[in-house]
Amino acid sequence: MSASSLKSRLASGETIVGTFVKTPSPIVVEVLALTPLDCVCLDAEHAPFDRGTLDVCIMAARAAGMDVLVRVPSAAPEHVLNALDCGATGVVIPHVRSAADAEAVVRSAHYGQAGRGYAGSSRAAGYTTVAMAQHKNASAARTVVIAQIEDPEAVDSIDAIAAVEGIDALFIGRVDLTVAYGASSQDDPRVIAAVERVVAASVAAGKPVGMFLARVEDVQYWRERGALLFLLGSDHAFLLAGARDLAHRVKH
DSSP states (O other): OOSSOHHHHHHTTOOEEEEEEOSOOHHHHHHHTTSSOSEEEEETTTSOOOHHHHHHHHHHHHHHTOEEEEEOSSSOHHHHHHHHHTTOSEEEESOOOSHHHHHHHHHHHSOSTTSOOOOTTSTTTTTTTSOHHHHHHHHHHHOEEEEEEOSHHHHHTHHHHHTOTTOOEEEEOHHHHHHHTTOSSTTOHHHHHHHHHHHHHHHHHTOOEEEOOSOGGGHHHHHHTTOOEEEEEEHHHHHHHHHHHHHHHHHO
C-alpha cells in the first residue's frame, strides 16, 4: 500500500481514480494492480462474488500493494464484516437513504459498542500476530466507509447524510438515480440536478464526493465542481473495448 492511506488521501482532497472489477478472479485484480490506478472496487453487489472469491481477490490486491474497496451486496453488517475481515481497505455501501442508514453503516465498519465483531484470526488482524489494541487503532485509521447515494430519498436527505461523522466519502450512483427518477438517460435534467445537489452538499460539508461516469470526458466538469473520487469503467469494459479495437484495426 502507498505510504499515505486511501483514507487520508481522500480527506486531503486528492483525486482518486479506480475501476470496478466484475470478474471474481484474483488474476484480474493482479493485472489491474500493475496499472497507475489508485484502487479497484470489487463489485459484490452486481457481480458473482462470494466470501471465497472476495478473499482471494483482496489477497491479490494487498500482495500487489493496491488499495481495494468492496461494494457490498447490501448494508447488512455481515457483508461489511466479511469484506473488512478479509482485509479490504474499505467498503462502498449501496442505497444509503438517510442519516440513520449512514450512522448504522459507520457502526458496522468500526469496532465498538454495537459495532463490528472482533476476530483476531482474520487477515485484517494479521492472523493473530497483531495485538488487539494495535489492530483496532490501525483499522480505525485505515478503514474507508463510502455511502452510495442512488435514491431520490437520499438526495432529499443529503445534507444530513453528508454530516454523519465516520462517512469518509459519498459516491453517486448516477445510473440508479436515472432509473429511480424514471428517466431514460443519465443526462436527464432531473438526474443532473440530483448529482449537482449531492456534490454541492458534500462540498459544503467538507465531505469527499465521487461518482461513476459513462464518459471519461465528463470528469473535468465534475472535478471543477468538487468531485474527486472516480470509479470508472470495469474489467468487462476494458475487455470489450480492447476486443472491438483489435477487430476494427485488423478488418478496416
